[in-house]
Amino acid sequence: MLGRHLYSILIAGCVVLTCLFTGAYISKQADSRPNVVLFFIDDLGYGDLSSYGAMSYRTPHLDQMAVEGTRFTNFLAAQAVCSASRAAILTGCYPNRVGMSGALGPNSRIGLNLQEETLAELLKARGYATGIFGKWHLGDDSTFLPLQHGFDEYFGVPYSHDMWPLHPNQAQANYPPLFWIEGSQRTKEIKTLEDAGEITSAITERALSFIRKHKKKPFFLYLPYPMPHVPLAASTPFRGKSKQGLFADVLTELDWSVGQVLQELKKQGLDKNTLVIFTSDNGPWLNYGDHAGSSGGFREGKGTSFEGGHRVPCIIRWPGVVTAGRVCNKLLTTMDILPTVVKLCGAGLPKNKIDGIEWVDLLKGNEQVNPRENFLYYYRRNSLEAVRKGDWKLVFAHPGRTYEGLLPGKDGQPGPLTENFSFPTALYNLRRDPGERYDVREQNPGIVAELEKLAEEARQDLGDDLQNRPGNNRRQAGVIDENR
Template identity: 75%
Template sequence: MLRVLSLLLVSMGLCLLMAFQSEKPAAKTPNIVLFFIDDLGYGDLSVNGALGYKTPNLDKMATEGTRFTNFMAAQAVCSASRAALLTGCYPNRLGISGAFGPNAGVGLNPKEETIAELVKAQGYATGIFGKWHLGSDQEFLPLQQGFDEYYGVPYSHDMWPLHPWQERAKYPPLHWIEGNKPVKEIKSLEDASELTPVITEKAISFIKRNKNKPFFLYVPHPLPHVPLAASAKFRGKSQRGIFGDVMMELDWSVGEIMKELKAQGLDNNTLVIFTSDNGPWLNYGDHAGSAGGFREGKGTSFEGGQREPCIMRWPGVIPAGRVSNKLLSTLDVLPTIAKLTGAKLPKEKIDGYDFTALLKGDESQTPRESFLYYYRKNNLEAVRKGDWKLVFAHPGRTYEGSLPGKNGQPGPAPEDHQFPKALYNLARDPSERYDVLEQNPEIVAELEKIADAARDDMGDDLQQKTGKNVREIGRTVKK
């Protein structure tokens, strides 16, 4: 009897041991590195056809990951675009438009939930190094929006007294901000040449200090937004002048941060995303980038203003060397990161879609079927479904018909050009040159229904319509 009992105990022990050994270790949630470049055009990477300089680190990232060629910024301007990325909401849903100036008294409402807040609740360390531009008053700065660390500039570095536009001479001095406090004034272009190397150094330090826990690292580089400035190491190195020098230095920055991930043994468990806030500021001529053949640029709802380069890399998870043409947007980054990290989605309504399955290689998935092109305060200027884009009659900026500036001086870019209603098939006509509205009334009717739903939801100043689901912008609390 004792022998039988002993055999039973041994058998049970072996079974438990085998069961324990067969259990797979819990999958680690990935680190997230998010590069958000300022005023980078679709054609500004050598993998997308840039001439006069190379971006070898980004080209390598593309061969090791996936390029998304139909990736849209939510709006073609700084503050609105950044609000959308971090919240997963169309910026006009949040009451946000344009680019906030210094001491604007408004910002991203602290009640809104950002990517940083969502992943911080999952135990992530969170850091931002670069340009914020979602409110320069202390109650709107990154430490109040879920970030543990911040070192960067509070808004665009052309919002300073040295800008060639005379009215900006009244702007206050521009400072680096550390945490909630200004620490060092940026007084000259020579000072501005430190932007990329200092941000890179801070990002690398953050990785080193948080290598033993999951982290979200947000790197919104202020360049190549004007004024352009490159450090001595890169000045004069390209055949494209100062713009090419700046692009070479930004590529170097990405390479250094990627190198640090490998040095710390984090490379295989890190999702890296590279994209831009809006298209190139074309009236700056030789100090501006390229929209890569798409129409118009920054500050417009044509493809040159909102279609951005996008590369995502995560070895062993995201297929290498792939090109995906599925429609996606910066709006979709938050819900996808939430899914990958196990974070809860925001309590309030968002506009993004989780594209995890597509990210991992399932091209049968179409997470986003339509997209809304809002601009100015709350103008619905166009809607898209699949390859079809319906542009509504609207006043707007145009770069066409005017010579661009040079050497850092802007050329004209009229803001009151009247664009007619038009329909474009982006599969055949990505540069939006051939209006096929009259030939496709059924497509127009389908897109009009999408627009009507959007107007009910978020409003449309062009039709003097107020939306039912628009939230309040953050406003400075008067002391």
């Protein structure tokens, strides 16, 4: 009887120990969910990093990140302008699907709808700490600020830092003062270019503090740096450091900032369990001349539906998971980041329809998969200006911005540009003609018909202002409640 009693006690003890060890294992597994750091640089062109061809200055930390990760060469911003592009990366949607377009100004009456589920909200529901330090630009009213969209912490500027009284275009000198935002409250005013020179370093310091604070639980750190959007400014240690002018000084400081974040991850023992993504919101603002970046030889720049407006650098690093030293030429977009990240982190997708496509297998090195084949080039409020399938791009006749044939500005003063140039319909083969110079419609009528069919499907879904079609599946931006 005693032996049987001891046997029962031993069995019970084993069960308890098994449960304890299983619980500890599950807890350890939960803690091993990857951290995510997302750098989203403002107006950085395809050719602005030395690993993408920049000359006369170096970006060594980003070059090393490319050596240790994968460099993407066919990566597109969802739309070539600030607010729209930011809506896309956080929602996984074409910006016109969620009612966002252009660049919202100060005191905007609209913002990103609270019904949209952002990447921060999805990861927060999975137990992540979430922080944003940098430029928001999705509505500056407290209704729409980051704490209302899934972020636990926010420090940064509410919109582009050229939307202030010192704007070089005196016709727009009625902008209100620009303040730092802490949480949802205004704090210190950014009054001068010397003040603006502290933007990058201040954001970097907050990022490092966030990593140290949350090192014991998974976190999502979103770093939308306001530079090198004009007006350019660098902190004292970096002014003149590059010997190649202010733009290169600013890039040197941004590169240093990336290096600081990567170094802090290693210092805290988080390096091997952190997915780091570096990309840009759109191409360069070319009429600013020596204060603008390079499109890397692609046509046009920011605010256009040509490749210079959409094609941006993208480097992704995660030791042991993302293939090191690799170049990937597959077509991908900023919208695809959300579904890819939530899958890697075990989080759920938004309830509403999104346009992003997950590419975890490709990220891990499987070159046999081809996640995305099509892309829609929407601009202005809801104008379908071009469509792409594989290497083929059909540009529709549309009024648009052009920088070509106009002398760019210098030393922070913008040169002229044409906003309503009449672009003709044209077909381009981006493999042979990445500069979009040779219209080959007449040689490829079958390709034109195929792309027209794709465009018609897009117009039914998302609409097209150029044809006065509203679309069936667009959602509304958020609007301030006037009765609050």
